[in-house]
Amino acid sequence: MDSDVCMISASGRTLLHVAVIAGNLENVEKLVKVGKDTLICMKDQHGYTALALVARYTGNTDMAKCMVETKNGFRKRLLEIQNKENVIPILIAAANGHKELTIYLYSKTPSTVFDGDDSQNRVLLLSLCITAEIFDVALKLLKRYKELPKESLSLYKFSVPKSLRGSLSLPSNESHQQSLSDKFSALVALAKMPSAFPSGIRFSRREQFIYDILCVESKFRHNHDFPDIANFVRKVTRIPVDERPQKTSFVCQHGFDRRVLNCLLFVMLSVWHFCKQLVSIFLVWPVKLLGLLLHWIIHRIAYLFIRCFNCLNIFGVRRIYELKYTHYEVIGILGYFCQSIGEFSSRELEDALAYEGMLHGAQHGIIEFINAMKEANLGLLSAIDSCNRGIFSYAILNRKENVFQLIHCLNGRSEIFRNRIDKFDNNLLHLAAHLGPSSDLDSRSGAALQMQREIQWFKAVEKVVHPKFKEAKNGDGKKPFEIFTENHDELMKLGEKWAKETATSFTIVGTLITTVMFAAAFTVPGGNNQDTGLPIFLNDSVFTTFLMADALSLFTSATSVLIFIGILTSRYAEKDFLKSLPWKLLFALSFLFLSVCSMIVAFCAAIAMILKGYRTYKWFIVGPTMSLGSIPIMVLVLSQLRLMNEILRSTWKNTIGNVKL
Structure with a gap:
């Protein structure tokens, strides 16, 4: 060397x-x-x-x-x-x-x-x-x-x-005697990684379909010898069905004797089961078997396509596969920790920073973490911080819908969390009255829909808390609704501005369409017969199509303009953002979309009538014209369909307070 x-x-x-x-x-x-x-x-x-x-x-x-x-x-x-x-x-x-x-x-x-x-x-x-x-x-x-x-x-x-x-993430100035703040907790680290869990990823519909159909269980079991990983993943990613609160039946609420009720129920159920068996034998089972067969065939075909896409890395399948595999790894790690957490005493849970981990999990909306820890040790649900705020307080402040829905699955224990008051005398409704984080607000297209989301959160929490808390005052002497109005004043102004600007833009488009279609109704293609004054193509089926499309476009565009004018003249109170304003905007956009489609149909029909005598070259002109006529429709669909779909989903039903299964 x-x-x-x-x-x-x-x-x-x-x-x-x-x-x-x-x-x-x-x-x-x-x-x-x-x-x-x-x-x-x-x-x-x-x-x-x-x-x-x-x-x-x-x-x-x-x-x-x-x-x-x-x-x-x-x-x-x-x-x-x-x-x-x-x-x-x-x-x-x-x-x-x-x-x-x-x-x-x-x-x-x-x-x-x-x-x-x-x-x-x-x-x-x-x-x-x-x-x-x-x-x-x-x-x-x-x-x-x-x-x-x-x-x-x-x-x-x-x-x-x-x-x-x-x-x-420990302090650099190391002390000889280790304090709790110097303690690293793997639970807290996992609770601060929302992207490492399925609930922390927002997929498009196509990506979600690919994610759901990809199978990583066999590879995971082979690499890590975790035989029950699939059941554990399903368990922690869903809200338990058997813990949902049971509703009291109508008849029991109105004083029917329970013995009489039981007899009636027994007879009715017996008849029902007998009829159900007959129907299932002759109708349901054949349909079910056929449905299962079709589902298996479609699933296998989709699985083969996904495997091919994974090999060729089409649609980002390989990235989604690796992401799902990572999710399984993290949930597997969490499973090992939960096995030990179940044996910990209250003091050991504090040393492990398990309570702090629960609060971070609620803050980031990691429902898998909350469910797994809850199953390991039910006492972890009572985690509170120095301000006496628990996991549901954090879920409300950070607008984490999936964690907040757990409050419906605690049966008798839920009252403890519903009535919690922090050290500033704020109940859950006071916390819901604060403005949500920008990460939640930015998920909505406009300020008006952001305001709607905030009102929905306030209404959902209002249904959960005791009625006395609706008028309760906090340490500053303010009621929940007063705090809501104060904190959302700026957002409400932005929502009003966004709605008026949107309505103004579409009013111009609708007015233009109305003007054009009104004029087209009296200047029909081909002209009129000079003797009778009737249109020359009156008996032509294409002319009928033209008239119907023209009339439909005229009426729908005029309707959309009137609705947009109604939006411009609305009073814009807080409650208007919840239902009234979104529905008006949705109907106006729908009518405008229909008017544009009808206008294109009327245009294509007019071209077909004008070129009726030119049989040789007629379809060489009409065909491309119709194809080009679909471009405005596609542009309108791509630009406004997402907004219309978002308005419909957010307005049709407030999903914040409902348990998703």
Whole structure:
């Protein structure tokens, strides 16, 4: 070996260290071949080997492979060498978010590094992998070490090295006596990752269809040996049906004797079941079997298409597949933690920051996290912060509909949460009166629909709380509705401005269409007969189509203009934004859309009548004209259909207070 290769600079770095920092793979391979084990294991003044510098700076897996792997195996000792803070290379790679390198180093690092009574390396690696979203390694660690969830959630028995504290969001000024604020909690980290859960991703309809039909269970079970993952995922992503509040029947409310009622019910149910059996034998079962067969065939065809799209990466199927697989990994990690959470005492839950994790989960709307933790330990639902605000307070303040709906699934326990008052004497309705976050408001197309959404939230919470809270005053002496009016004054003005500008723009379009179609009704194609004054094409079916389309376009455009004028002259009170204004806007847009379609039909019919005598070239002109006539319709559909659909969905029913199954 050439002694010049092992020369050390003032900083203690060799040529190999310099080549690694420069990212020159070719020179690294040459130096490794020449310097061998001696050069590879040399440290700089901070205790970093060349492999540790790869983990810290470049994250280049090929560089790591050329150092770790040999013809006879791999260099185990290199993977165990610590720097001056006793940190091994895989921890450095995870701390810097190098996913591919971390997965590779984990496959090569000897298990003895993580085994034994000293849990520092395995706990730190788990924590770093979760923060860096390297869920594959985290899941393998949890599977290998059954006590790891409890070890990582308990207070650390060691001090976290200074170079790793930033990656774990811990204060850099390390104290000898560890306080609760210095404690890293994997639960809190997961609760701050909404994009790692299905509820945190907003898909288009096409993407949602692809996501639902993709199957990752078999691959996940093969890689991580988690046989019940599909059932666990379904369990935590849905609101439990059996916990929904049961409604009291009408007859019981009106004083019928229960014995008489039971007899009547028994007779009625017997007759009903008998009739139902007859119908099912002769009608329902054949239809059901046919439906199941068609569903299976369609599902298999769709599955084959998706597999082909995945291979060719069409429609982003590969990205969606990887995203769904990541969701399964995260929910699997959460499952391991929940197994330990179920055995924790109240004090241990506080040390693990489980209550804080519940609040963060509610703040980010991670329903999977809330459901899983609730199933593990029901007492976690009572989590409160320093202001005496619980998970439903956070859900209302941050407009997380899926978490708020859980309040309907708690049966008798819901009263505790419905009547909660924070330290400022605010009840849930006071909190709903505050303006929602911009992330929720921006999901609506215009200020008017944003205002509608805010009113819907206020109405949904109003149905939940006790009637006395509607007029209750908080610490500032304000009632919920007064706070709502005060906080939404600016939004209401913006909503009024948006609605008037929209109505004004479409009024101009509608007026123009009305004028054109009115004139077209009296200047019919082909002219009139000079003797009778009747249109020449009166008996032509195309002329009938022209008249009907012209009349329909005229009347619908005039109707839309009148509705838009009604919008312009509305009083714009708060309650108008809930139903009246959106319905007016929806009907006006629908009539305008119908008038444009009718106008195009009338235009095409007129062209066909004018060119009636030119039989040779008639369809060479009419065909392209009709095709071009569809362009305005397509433009209108693409530009306004989304708005119309959004208005319809948001106005038809307030889904905030309803449980989605």
